[in-house]
Amino acid sequence: MQTGALTDTLVLGASMQDFFEHGLNDAVFGASLYANIFLAGATLLLLMWLGRNVKDPRSQLIIVSVMGISAVSIASYSGLASGLTLSILEMPEGHGMEGATQVLETSDGAVEEDGTMVLWGRYLTWTFSTPFILLALGLIAGSNITKIFTAIIFDIGIMVTGLAAALTTSSHLMRWWWYALSCVYFLVVIYILLVEWPEDAKAAGTVEIFNTLKWLTVVTWFGYAIFWALGNEGLAIFETAVVTSWGYSALDIVAKYALSIIIVVWVRDNVDIISGGAEYGATSDAIPADD
Numbered sequence: 139m140q141t142g143a144l145t146d147t148l149v150l151g152a153s154m155q156d157f158f159e160h161g162l163n164d165a166v167f168g169a170s171l172y173a174n175i176f177l178a179g180a181t182l183l184l185l186m187w188l189g190r191n192v193k194d195p196r197s198q199l200i201i202v203s204v205m206g207i208s209a210v211s212i213a214s215y216s217g218l219a220s221g222l223t224l225s226i227l228e229m230p231e232g233h234g235m236e237g238a239t240q241v242l243e244t245s246d247g248a249v250e251e252d253g254t255m256v257l258w259g260r261y262l263t264w265t266f267s268t269p270f271i272l273l274a275l276g277l278i279a280g281s282n283i284t285k286i287f288t289a290i291i292f293d294i295g296i297m298v299t300g301l302a303a304a305l306t307t308s309s310h311l312m313r314w315w316w317y318a319l320s321c322v323y324f325l326v327v328i329y330i331l332l333v334e335w336p337e338d339a340k341a342a343g344t345v346e347i348f349n350t351l352k353w354l355t356v357v358t359w360f361g362y363a364i365f366w367a368l369g370n371e372g373l374a375i376f377e378t379a380v381v382t383s384w385g386y387s388a389l390d391i392v393a394k395y396a397l398s399i400i401i402v403v404w405v406r407d408n409v410d411i412i413s414g415g416a417e418y419g420a421t422s423d424a425i426p427a428d429d
């Protein structure tokens with residue numbers, strides 16, 4: 139914390155350095171971040187190694203896409219660990235964390251701040267990582283560009299409105315309004331995953347692997363939505379940022395790293411299915427003229 143004649147008399151928010159030190163000094167909280175930096179890095183290297191001999195461009199696109207998930211994840215968790223993308227926010231009237239305080243373990247000792255800790259960098263970076271998941275799933279399902287684009291656009295909508303829900307401190311109702319909006323976008327993505335893409339995957343001959351990936355994705359993605367609602371940003375059933383943070387970190391392990399490894403192992407062994415068919419992934423039945 140900064141000290142000095144003027145600043146001593148002001149109520150200061152926690153500094154970026156305080157958050158950084160808290161991540162180092164609170165082992166349980168810090169582990170939820172640092173473990174994921176390590177896991178994302180290790181997954182990225184493993185995926186590079188697993189996919190090293192794949193030459194088919196369409197299969198490579200799927201592999202590059204899932205590598206993008208871990209690459210974004212490293213940046214995401216680095217943002218949180220460095221103290222750049224988290225804040226202590228005072229929740230509005232009626233919220234379960236109204237009037238809460240948060241203790242940060244800094245190197246100068248414990249510092250108590252009014253508010254609850256919000257790791258908003260997660261929602262920001264999910265905006266960039268989750269489209270990679272959907273691109274890979276859409277390509278595996280052999281879907282067309284229209285459906286893939288629709289899924290990705292609504293997915294970005296989920297994350298941006300989720301970020302708004304997390305950061306709104308003016309009104310309790312408005313927080314849940316953002317949450318509801320995010321859920322509407324979420325249902326569009328779930329519809330594509332559960333109804334549209336399984337049909338496409340049947341035609342593409344990838345229905346078996348697609349179904350595995352689909353359930354892994356749908357179940358974990360519902361987990362994120364439920365965790366937000368129960369955590370310190372929502373109903374505050376889990377009151378501390380540590381439980382909320384670990385919840386998301388644990389979900390990430392399945393939704394990102396396990397999913398990526400399953401995808402690359404499958405693609406590597408099924409390049410012929412992925413690249414098969416002249417109309418594969420086309421948006422219409424039209425066949426380009428060969429003149």
Ligand code: RET
Pocket residue numbers: 261264267268296297299300301303316317320321324359360362363366390393394
């Ligand atoms: C929020 C809160 C608002 C309502 C909904 C949410 C859904 C989040 C999801 C997150 C998935 C994240 C993944 C990250 C991997 O990098 C934003 C929590 C519906 C589905 C898979």
